[in-house]
Amino acid sequence: MNSSIGDEGPEYQPLSADNVFDAAWEARARKALDVSGWDSGLAIAAARDALAVVAGDLSEDEFQARHHGAYLREFGVDLRPGGEGLSTPAADAPAGPAPLDPPAAAITGEDAAAGSTAPGRRDHAAVSRRTALGLAGGGIATVLVGDLIGFGAPGQAISVDDPTPAQDQGHAPAGEHTSSHRKVRMGMVMDLEKCDGCLMCVGACKQAYSLPDGVFWIYVLSFKEPDRPDDVNLLVRTCQHCVNAPCVKVCPTGARHRRDDGLVLTDYDVCFGCRYCQVACPYGVNYFGWDAPKKGAGFIGERKDERGKSVIGAPPRGVMGKCIFDPQRQDSPKHHGSTHCQMACPMGVIHFGDLNDPESEPNRYLRQRIADSGGKLSTFHLLDDLGTKPNVIYIGHQPSRHARPTDPPTRYEDWGMVDERRTVLEGPEPWFKRVFSR
Amino acid sequence: MTSEQRTEAILRPLAHRPSRRYYIVLALALLGLLWYAQAWAFQLEHGMVVLGIGDWGSGGGIPWGLYVGSFIWWVGIAHGGIIVSAAVRLFNLSTYKPVARIAELLTLIALSVAALYIVIHLGRPDRVVTSMLPAWPTTIRTSPLAWDVTVITLYFVLTATYLALTIRADISAVRSRLPRQLGPLYSLLLIGYTPEEHEKVERMAWWLALAVIILAPLFLHGGVIPWLFALLPGQPAWFGAAQGPQFLTIALSSALGSVIIVAYIFRRVYGWEDLLPDNVFSGLSRWLALFALLFLWLQLQKIITGISIAPESIYGATKSTIEEPLYWLAVGMVAAALAWFGLQMLNPSLFTVERTVAAATLPVIATLIEKFLFVIEGLMHPVFSLYRGVPGYYTPSWIELSSVIGAFSLVTLFFLVVSRVIPLIEVEVSHHEP
Numbered sequence: 037m038n039s040s041i042g043d044e045g046p047e048y049q050p051l052s053a054d055n056v057f058d059a060a061w062e063a064r065a066r067k068a069l070d071v072s073g074w075d076s077g078l079a080i081a082a083a084r085d086a087l088a089v090v091a092g093d094l095s096e097d098e099f100q101a102r103h104h105g106a107y108l109r110e111f112g113v114d115l116r117p118g119g120e121g122l123s124t125p126a127a128d129a130p131a132g133p134a135p136l137d138p139p140a141a142a143i144t145g146e147d148a149a150a151g152s153t154a155p156g157r158r159d160h161a162a163v164s165r166r167t168a169l170g171l172a173g174g175g176i177a178t179v180l181v182g183d184l185i186g187f188g189a190p191g192q193a194i195s196v197d198d199p200t201p202a203q204d205q206g207h208a209p210a211g212e213h214t215s216s217h218r219k220v221r222m223g224m225v226m227d228l229e230k231c232d233g234c235l236m237c238v239g240a241c242k243q244a245y246s247l248p249d250g251v252f253w254i255y256v257l258s259f260k261e262p263d264r265p266d267d268v269n270l271l272v273r274t275c276q277h278c279v280n281a282p283c284v285k286v287c288p289t290g291a292r293h294r295r296d297d298g299l300v301l302t303d304y305d306v307c308f309g310c311r312y313c314q315v316a317c318p319y320g321v322n323y324f325g326w327d328a329p330k331k332g333a334g335f336i337g338e339r340k341d342e343r344g345k346s347v348i349g350a351p352p353r354g355v356m357g358k359c360i361f362d363p364q365r366q367d368s369p370k371h372h373g374s375t376h377c378q379m380a381c382p383m384g385v386i387h388f389g390d391l392n393d394p395e396s397e398p399n400r401y402l403r404q405r406i407a408d409s410g411g412k413l414s415t416f417h418l419l420d421d422l423g424t425k426p427n428v429i430y431i432g433h434q435p436s437r438h439a440r441p442t443d444p445p446t447r448y449e450d451w452g453m454v455d456e457r458r459t460v461l462e463g464p465e466p467w468f469k470r471v472f473s474r
Numbered sequence: 475m476t477s478e479q480r481t482e483a484i485l486r487p488l489a490h491r492p493s494r495r496y497y498i499v500l501a502l503a504l505l506g507l508l509w510y511a512q513a514w515a516f517q518l519e520h521g522m523v524v525l526g527i528g529d530w531g532s533g534g535g536i537p538w539g540l541y542v543g544s545f546i547w548w549v550g551i552a553h554g555g556i557i558v559s560a561a562v563r564l565f566n567l568s569t570y571k572p573v574a575r576i577a578e579l580l581t582l583i584a585l586s587v588a589a590l591y592i593v594i595h596l597g598r599p600d601r602v603v604t605s606m607l608p609a610w611p612t613t614i615r616t617s618p619l620a621w622d623v624t625v626i627t628l629y630f631v632l633t634a635t636y637l638a639l640t641i642r643a644d645i646s647a648v649r650s651r652l653p654r655q656l657g658p659l660y661s662l663l664l665i666g667y668t669p670e671e672h673e674k675v676e677r678m679a680w681w682l683a684l685a686v687i688i689l690a691p692l693f694l695h696g697g698v699i700p701w702l703f704a705l706l707p708g709q710p711a712w713f714g715a716a717q718g719p720q721f722l723t724i725a726l727s728s729a730l731g732s733v734i735i736v737a738y739i740f741r742r743v744y745g746w747e748d749l750l751p752d753n754v755f756s757g758l759s760r761w762l763a764l765f766a767l768l769f770l771w772l773q774l775q776k777i778i779t780g781i782s783i784a785p786e787s788i789y790g791a792t793k794s795t796i797e798e799p800l801y802w803l804a805v806g807m808v809a810a811a812l813a814w815f816g817l818q819m820l821n822p823s824l825f826t827v828e829r830t831v832a833a834a835t836l837p838v839i840a841t842l843i844e845k846f847l848f849v850i851e852g853l854m855h856p857v858f859s860l861y862r863g864v865p866g867y868y869t870p871s872w873i874e875l876s877s878v879i880g881a882f883s884l885v886t887l888f889f890l891v892v893s894r895v896i897p898l899i900e901v902e903v904s905h906h907e908p
């Protein structure tokens with residue numbers, strides 16, 4: 037039942053640079069990347085190369101080599117395993133299984149490097165590449181798992197400091213900001229006007245946390261408005277990590293809680309699975325652990341965040357899970373201010389960072405967009421009137437009360453994903469049925 | 475009926491060896507329990523995936539189902555039961571005194587069933603104590619579920635104390651005629667008993683009854699139980715201030731109906747026509763008629779406000795309620811009972827205890843249906859209109875359905891056992907009567 041997208045066998049549509057990254061995509065990507073100030077040529081080339089690896093036209097080693105070189109030039113970062121640079125912080129040492137295999141380490145490392153140079157604007161390229169890898173290759177699926185079991189695995193070195201916005205401002209990274217003079221509030225600016233519904237973010241998230249079939253911590257809804265029947269609108273729904281979160285309020289065990297940096301998380305060691313959070317959340321972002329993962333498909337990375345609470349990965353059986361805004365990344369000085377979905381999005385839709393910091397990437401992006409639009413930008417919070425104070429700010433068309441779901445540009449099935457979880461929630465047959473059918 | 479004849483009648487279940495019929499019912503109850511036990515074991519072994527519930531939202535499921543619906547139904551019966559008993563004591567409704575203890579016992583077992591429903595509903599029932607207790611000081615501030623568990627526990631303690639206090643005089647009075655094998659139990663119940671305590675116990679019981687009569691309707695079944703749902707703005711079918719009164723009328727209807735049914739069964743089996751005379755049943759049915767009327771009236775309020783010029787989300791939820799045939803079945807059953815009780819009042823010659831009991835059964839079943847629909851409909855029509863593309867659907871699995879059998883079996887077993895341990899009707903009264 038694992039939905040790692042590469043596992044789907046025959047139904048899986050082979051990817052190729054021709055059918056995915058067509059001219060239209062390239063135009064859109066270039067536009068998005070240009071806004072971000074990133075080297076769009078490199079991004080697009082890297083994305084194509086990634087697909088070539090998947091298609092088998094390019095070996096992983098070759099890919100590595102090209103990739104390293106390009107990124108080194110762009111960022112001045114040496115990513116070669118065992119190369120010079122900072123040593124791995126103890127907190128980041130892997131607690132999970134086997135050390136990363138070389139390609140995984142390299143890719144993870146690059147990612148980190150990209151992030152360290154310019155969080156937010158960096159990862160479009162790195163990510164379309166890694167997502168494509170994740171989405172396509174079962175063999176390369178270890179990439180993201182490697183990412184989770186420990187940043188900075190042994191033998192991997194990063195040679196730059198991590199000037200995340202928080203640190204630029206003199207803040208300690210998330211989790212250590214007790215002494216900071218301003219509360220950190222991690223959140224997203226989601227530019228729906230840029231979204232093309234490719235579901236890359238969805239795939240990256242599922243891959244990263246080994247989410248079972250039909251579980252979507254990030255989910256893209258397509259809808260139409262009755263007055264404009266020809267327009268397909270998209271809404272990227274994550275957990276809204278509300279300031280005034282109903283799920284936190286109703287939880288009878290305190291398992292659902294809000295971390296100091298604003299992340300709303302579930303302590304998997306405490307939750308007893310009453311599902312009250314699930315019925316209380318107006319956004320429908322919770323996905324329960326109805327079943328134990330199938331053998332070999334479960335989440336194997338480090339579960340604990342820096343406070344030692346088990347909050348990471350697909351929830352174990354019997355407890356609740358949902359989008360977590362990657363606490364392990366926020367705990368890490370190198371990755372702070374980034375999420376898997378954000379890095380995976382080739383269109384630059386997702387902007388993640390500290391919303392309380394006026395100079396954070398999402399805030400700067402929002403200001404820029406407002407300025408560019410001549411002050412006529414449509415922004416909204418989802419179901420604002422319910423008083424939840426969400427931490428996701430949307431740019432784009434707000435679904436009206438009359439909005440109705442419609443066919444999406446890319447269907448979940450196109451990526452071999454199961455859309456409606458209910459269709460795959462089947463338990464084993466009861467013994468008496470087996471007895472009688474004999 | 476002399477005092478001695480009366481005592482003899484009350485002690486009948488305790489004095490005689492069980493009949494064959496008793497053993498058959500006992501075996502059936504045990505079988506029913508066993509059946510659910512294996513069903514629950516299956517659920518524990520394979521996870522909650524074996525139930526009919528699923529994720530709300532993109533998952534197209536309903537996370538709360540028959541377990542939660544049954545939970546609130548049983549809690550309702552428990553609350554109504556003790557309200558009857560407390561009212562008898564506070565307002566001196568001596569007519570109903572004979573059913574007071576049956577109502578109290580019903581409360582105890584119904585509360586236990588409700589608590590068990592919470593446990594089987596959990597994904598990790600092994601954590602129920604370890605997860606809730608340490609967090610309690612914090613969660614009690616905001617979580618309706620923490621309120622529920624707290625108030626239900628308090629309530630259980632109150633009811634059990636009440637029963638234990640009021641039963642002492644009885645047991646002491648007829649001690650010599652009670653089954654000898656249970657001697658240690660009676661000694662335990664009678665610890666420190668003196669005949670002079672009677673007055674003090676009466677006063678304590680009165681205060682307990684007062685606490686119950688304030689607590690149960692205002693804060694329990696008109697309070698924390700409906701607030702479990704009524705405080706959630708994301709589910710328009712649940713949200714709103716009307717849930718309190720609505721829950722209360724439902725609880726009282728189902729509780730009065732159940733008291734009538736249980737009392738009738740004992741009357742039939744033990745020939746208690748004199749102890750539980752007709753006027754007890756006609757009187758209880760009149761109260762039931764009142765609450766059935768209030769039930770229907772509040773349903774009317776809900777529908778009228780929900781479909782006239784309501785906001786879209788409320789309109790949608792109400793519309794689907796009134797399009798649901800099961801809903802009309804439930805409302806129709808309550809209305810039929812009300813109509814019958816009305817006719818009976820107008821024309822007393824229509825009254826028989828059997829007909830009253832048959833009519834009283836209707837609201838009991840109807841409220842169970844209503845509770846079930848209430849829970850799942852709330853989740854099917856969220857404010858977030860985009861999820862209307864994946865309307866949740868839910869069919870209870872065989873395990874969930876088995877829980878209903880298990881619950882009724884447990885209640886049956888409880889009464890079978892308890893009727894052979896303590897007098898079900900107060901013996902004590904007989905001493906004060908001429």
Ligand code: SF4
Nearest residue numbers: 287307308310311313
């Ligand atoms: S399912 Fe877990 S996290 Fe959610 S409310 Fe219940 S105990 Fe809290």
